[in-house]
Each structure stands twice: as structure tokens, then as C-alpha cells.
Amino acid sequence: MAIIDGAAVEALGDERLDWRFKAVPGAAHGLTVREYVAGRPGLDEFGTPLLTLDAGALDHNVRAMAGWARAAGVDLAPHGKTTMAPALWRRQLDAGAWGITLANLPQVRVARAFGVQRVLLANELLDPVGLAWLAGQLDADPEFEFLAWVDSVRGVELMDAALRAAGARRPVAVCVELGASPGRTGVRDDAGALRIAEAVRAAPTLALAGVGGYEGALAHDASAAGLAAVDAYLRRVADLHRRLDYEVAEPVVTAGGSAFFDQVVEVLAGLDGRVVLRSGAYVVHDDGFYRGISPFARGGGEPLRSAMHAWARVISRPEPHLALLDAGRRDLSFDAGLPEPQLVRGEGPIAGARVTALNDQHAFMEGGEVEVGQVVRLGLSHPCTALDKWTMIPVVDGADRADPVVVDLVRTWF
Incomplete structure (x- = not known):
């Protein structure tokens, strides 16, 4: 496909x-x-x-990251919000990327305009108008694969109600998003995550497909304390992934920005299902923050x-x-x-x-x-x-x- x-x-x-x-x-x-x-x-x-x-740097970065992910045994769904450039997404996909990650519905609409068939929405979608549009996309195209996040029972209820009202025929696959303080979204406690998973399983318009999270908000440098905070969080993600009963044949566990993807692999690689990195900044890289914090800059791969x-x-x-x-x-x-x-x-x-x-x-x-x-x-x-x-x-x-x-x-x- x-x-x-x-x-x-x-x-x-x-x-x-x-x-x-x-x-x-x-x-x-x-x-x-x-x-x-x-x-x-x-x-x-x-x-x-x-x-x-x-041109040369773009080609080098795409090849370097694709090769690293293959060697690590994980999939890559680069975050398309970094560039919002379908021509660059195509380069990443041609190099072996599993899909494209996006952050909101307008970005998903751009992806669909260019026929992107596998989208990971690293966010919650609660807008009824947006959910009705998504239901139409899924129902009209059996090959379109979509995965979103949920982090509350109330969010599950709102998604289910909107999808029922839209007459959705295909269930929307969702990951329970696990967060940590002082991060962004994501349920903070494991007991709450289990309740959300049960709510998803009880909603006929949704399908429990995995666990998602983002470690990049927990550390802004590669200090020992920052790396330890990232590791502790990722171990919680791995533990939750092992505890859930999924409604898909191949569940997904996904994390990984462009700063700590080496630790994501170290902790998550080898889990049952599909491990998906969402790093996005690597394709362009920079002469600032990522130059200093990228795992490749810290000796983890080809710079x-x-x-x-x-x-x-x-x-x-x-x-x-x-x-x-x-x-x-x-x-x-x-x-x-x-x-x-x-x-x-x-x-x-x-x-x-x-x-x-x-x-x-x-x-x-x-x-x-x-x-x-x-x-x-x-x-x-x-x-x-x-x-x-x-x-x-x-x-x-x-x-x-x-x-x-x-x-x-x-x-x-x-």
C-alpha cells in the first residue's frame, strides 16, 4: 500500500x-x-x-534516521507538524517511515489531501465536527489507518457520543495517553489509565489499540537528572502497555521526540506489538537546541x-x-x-x-x-x-x- x-x-x-x-x-x-x-x-x-x-543535509538526515530506526528494530512515524511539507513527508516515507504523525485536525486534512494513508494523531480529538469528518474519511476509505489518543473517561464519552451522532461505521483506534508531571496532556496515574482503557473497550465506536506518551516535556537537557526522569517515565509507559487488553491484532506503543529517542528504544524496544517513534525535527535538524541534545550529537549515531x-x-x-x-x-x-x-x-x-x-x-x-x-x-x-x-x-x-x-x-x- x-x-x-x-x-x-x-x-x-x-x-x-x-x-x-x-x-x-x-x-x-x-x-x-x-x-x-x-x-x-x-x-x-x-x-x-x-x-x-x-539538499544534501536533508538527504543525509532522512537516511541517517531511517537507518538508525531499522537497526534498532522500531518503526518511525515522523512528526509532520515540523515541516507541514508533503514533499518532505514523501522523502521520509520513501525511506521506510511507517506513517506520519500529526498534532491536530487541520494538519490531518492536509495529509488526507495528499493521500496519506496512515496517520497517528498525537493528541485528542474531541471536536464533534472534526470527528464527523474523520468518520466520513474512515468509512469512505477502507485502507485509511488512523490512530488517536485519549486521556480521560470524559474524553472517551465525548468521542463515542460524537461518532454515534455521525453514524460512524468503522471504530476509531485510540491509544491511552500516559502523562507525567510537569508534562502536558496524559492521564497522570496508572489506575486512571486502566479506567480509561475499560471505557474505550466499552465504547462501540472506539477500539483500544495501544499506549502513547511524550517524554520530551519532562527534560530539557541531557543532564543525569533529566535522563533519569525520562527513563522513569518510559518504564511506566512500558508497564502500562503490558497490562492492557487490546482490541487490535498488533497494538502500538509510541513515544519519542527528537531529543531522547535513544532512551525510548532502550526501554520500549522488544515489547509485544509495534514500537513507533514520532521524532520529527531530525529531517531539518538545527544549529541550536537539537544540535546539542540530539542522541546522535551525544554519540548515539551518525551526526x-x-x-x-x-x-x-x-x-x-x-x-x-x-x-x-x-x-x-x-x-x-x-x-x-x-x-x-x-x-x-x-x-x-x-x-x-x-x-x-x-x-x-x-x-x-x-x-x-x-x-x-x-x-x-x-x-x-x-x-x-x-x-x-x-x-x-x-x-x-x-x-x-x-x-x-x-x-x-x-x-x-x-
């Missing part, structure tokens, strides 16, 4: 470029994506601010490479040690660390510079020998809040080259 509609992804090359895409230069307006990239435009044809992806870079122009030098760049919060991620100046395009590495603050449209850069008009490449932290600011992202043949060439354009839907 094809997990994504390849023809629908290929058709993205027929989209016409215009003013809707802030990364696209005026000279490309009216051309299709395919027509424009066939001319191999240079990056210097694009204005600033700009976000790019590096990933940051595929995303921002490009911003020096537009003002109002003080001797201050430069203002034409990119800000509307263009760059900043929630997990400020951008990092790396090089001046066409000149080489930049030394002694740092971004100290961002406004909506400006970056404040102190230090570094730059002149008004020069273009600075910035490393970014946290791909989830970088790509969401761009609807069309150029892919270059090498961000380290003096004269990068654009070889593709990636469309996103956030």
Missing part, C-alpha cells in the same frame, strides 16, 4: 509562483515551480529575508546536519558595534534560542558576532566586521517554529557554497 499519493506531490511542481510566497522573487512570478527551478537560479536572485533548506539557514541583509550600522539585519520574528525562530551569525555570503565565516535581540522585522547583531548591504547567513534553533513562517522554501545545492543554486522549492501548509 502506498502511504502517500506520489502523483499529488509531483503536481506541486505545477503550482504557479506569485506574490503569495514571500521567498519568491518577482522574476519568477507566472512560472510554475518546475519551470523556475529548471533554470537553476542562483541564490543571489532571491531577496532577503530568506529561509533555505540544504545530523542542520538543513535550515536564514539569510538577512545588513541595512543599518547606526552604532560602531551594532548592525541591524532585515529579518525578525516574522521570519526567524526565536523560542529556543536566538539566531547565530555564521558567514557573510560570498565572503566567508563571520567571527565575533552575535544576535542579541529580535523585533518583528529586525535582528540586532553586535560585533562582526560587516558592511551595509552585505548578506549574513544565520543558523537557527527549533525547526518547528522556523518553517511555519514560510509557505515556499528554496532548497539549495549547498548552503556552504559561495554561490548556492536553488534546485527545488518546498511548499508548506501551516
